[in-house]
Amino acid sequence: MAKNKNTEQKIFDAATELFMEKGVDRTSVRDIASKAGINLALMNYYFRSKENLFDAIFTNLVKENTKDLLKILDSDLGLEEKVRKYVDAYIDMLTSNPLLVPFFMAIIHRSQEKITQMKVISNLYGTEKFSQQIVDEGKAGTIRRTDPSHFFVDMISLITFPFAIRSLIMDRNEMSEEDFNNFIFERKEHITGLLLKCMKEC
Amino acid sequence: MAKNKNTEQKIFDAATELFMEKGVDRTSVRDIASKAGINLALMNYYFRSKENLFDAIFTNLVKENTKDLLKILDSDLGLEEKVRKYVDAYIDMLTSNPLLVPFFMAIIHRSQEKITQMKVISNLYGTEKFSQQIVDEGKAGTIRRTDPSHFFVDMISLITFPFAIRSLIMDRNEMSEEDFNNFIFERKEHITGLLLKCMKEC
DNA sequence: TATTGTTTTAAACTAGATTTTAAACAGTTG
DNA sequence: CAACTGTTTAAAATCTAGTTTAAAACAATA
Numbered sequence: 001m002a003k004n005k006n007t008e009q010k011i012f013d014a015a016t017e018l019f020m021e022k023g024v025d026r027t028s029v030r031d032i033a034s035k036a037g038i039n040l041a042l043m044n045y046y047f048r049s050k051e052n053l054f055d056a057i058f059t060n061l062v063k064e065n066t067k068d069l070l071k072i073l074d075s076d077l078g079l080e081e082k083v084r085k086y087v088d089a090y091i092d093m094l095t096s097n098p099l100l101v102p103f104f105m106a107i108i109h110r111s112q113e114k115i116t117q118m119k120v121i122s123n124l125y126g127t128e129k130f131s132q133q134i135v136d137e138g139k140a141g142t143i144r145r146t147d148p149s150h151f152f153v154d155m156i157s158l159i160t161f162p163f164a165i166r167s168l169i170m171d172r173n174e175m176s177e178e179d180f181n182n183f184i185f186e187r188k189e190h191i192t193g194l195l196l197k198c199m200k201e202c
Numbered sequence: 203m204a205k206n207k208n209t210e211q212k213i214f215d216a217a218t219e220l221f222m223e224k225g226v227d228r229t230s231v232r233d234i235a236s237k238a239g240i241n242l243a244l245m246n247y248y249f250r251s252k253e254n255l256f257d258a259i260f261t262n263l264v265k266e267n268t269k270d271l272l273k274i275l276d277s278d279l280g281l282e283e284k285v286r287k288y289v290d291a292y293i294d295m296l297t298s299n300p301l302l303v304p305f306f307m308a309i310i311h312r313s314q315e316k317i318t319q320m321k322v323i324s325n326l327y328g329t330e331k332f333s334q335q336i337v338d339e340g341k342a343g344t345i346r347r348t349d350p351s352h353f354f355v356d357m358i359s360l361i362t363f364p365f366a367i368r369s370l371i372m373d374r375n376e377m378s379e380e381d382f383n384n385f386i387f388e389r390k391e392h393i394t395g396l397l398l399k400c401m402k403e404c
Numbered sequence: 405t406a407t408t409g410t411t412t413t414a415a416a417c418t419a420g421a422t423t424t425t426a427a428a429c430a431g432t433t434g
Numbered sequence: 435c436a437a438c439t440g441t442t443t444a445a446a447a448t449c450t451a452g453t454t455t456a457a458a459a460c461a462a463t464a
Contacts, residue, residue: 007441023312025227028421039443044423105307105366110225116373125374149375149385150392157363162355164307164366171318172327173351183351190352198396209411230451241413246453 008046010036015043016057020099023106024054058107059120065093065100066123073130079137080196082130083155087192090159095181101163126152143199151199158191210248212238217245218259222301225308226256260309261322267295267302268325275332281339282398284332285357289394292361297383303365328354345401353401360393 014036018027029050033040047053072086094100108115115121131148138145162169162184170180216238220229231252235242249255274288296302310317317323333350340347364371364386372382 023227025225026312029423030421041423041425041444042442045441050422102307102311105304106311108367108369109304109308110228112369116369121370121373124370147388150389153364153371153389154360154392154396157359158356161359161363161366164363165310167310167314167318168323168326169355171323186349187352187355190356194356194396194400198399231453232451241411242452243414243454244412247411252452 007036007038007042010038011043011046011053012057012060015053016061019054019057020103023103024050024110055118059118061100061103062120062123065097069093070123070127073127079133079143079199082133083195083199084192087155087159087195088188090156091184091188094160094163095184098163098166101160102166105164146199151195154198155191155195158187158194162187209238209240209244212240213245213248213255214259214262217255218263221256221259222305225305226252226312257320261320263302263305264322264325267299271295272325272329275329281335281345281401284335285397285401286394289357289361289397290390292358293386293390296362296365297386300365300368303362304368307366348401353397356400357393357397360389360396364389 011032015027015032018031018035022031029043030040032043032053043050043053047056069086069090072082072089075082077085126148131152134143134146134148134151137143166180169175169183170177173179173183175183213234217229217234220233220237224233231245232242234245234255245252245255249258271288271292274284274291277284279287328350333354336345336348336350336353339345368382371377371385372379375381375385377385
């Protein structure tokens, strides 16, 4: 049973890396087997098919990387503090895993129909509580009346898009990885400022 | 010679559609041939290889869809008017071709190394003139001092990202195509407002 | 009509990917 | 120890995709 978990995990891990790096369709089962150091047929033994393996990996990636973020949106913090923390945590997460956004973008295109049906996808949306908070504070006059769906889209656009075009930004500005991380680090303040300013007065 | 152009174009068009819809790696040469209504071997006759055909298509797509936008950034308009026009034109372009961003995102992931080397890619960056304008007006005090690279990234993030996650937004908010287009239409004002406000005073 | 260059067709080739099957192995339990 | 179970391996079958070939059809022209 120990070796079992082990092999299954090895396949899972190797495939995760390869899928993120080269894309699902450009990764063969042979690549996975050789990277995991296992026999070709074991992929099938544990996951039945490549597509099945992909589903498991994708679900896992989304779940792992969104749970902390959801907690923030669903917490009892005030709006300003909440936005600050969310931007900060999201950018930290993506910085430590810069392939995540490009991979995810590619998957959206690859598996359109399938993806909206996976229930884990709901993790990617803002929470009910967060939306309500924006509406409430708008009514109360603490902030300018704001459409939560636009606000949320603004927020994730500003946070995630630069990672989607990371290679282009780096190329254009002749940035090293470190330069890019600095650029992104600057954006934490920048984005928070932008969002909060727009929220407050107009 | 007439039929020549015709066949070549038929292949080109069919492949463009299929690549955008299903992705390059999930489109087979046989799919292309059957959609174009031509013989399998003609793809090779005209384009030598699938990858070659892809390069031609990709270059063409970028060129066609960026030239008007570049003109705006490079024009003699004032900054405010320029941003307004750019946002407007960019969103119109993407609305009439909603697969463009998802496709492009997938390609970034698929062809990382290759893509930064294609010279047509420079079309995607802001122009020198535009950056200079932001710096100049910052110094002159017309606007708040702003880092052009952050500003440009903000702008394209806000404009394009919603198209990248179009299917998710539609799914989440139970939107029809028309609903989505309205949502995006609202964003024209919204984005321009956001960018200009942030540019002006703080 | 014969010739030449171009375009089209059908079939073959090649390589590689996924999946299936059957056998080997190791550990456990009756 | 023998039967059983879960795991692993090896080999083969199947299928799919990209590319190549060779010959036929076509068009223009000398």
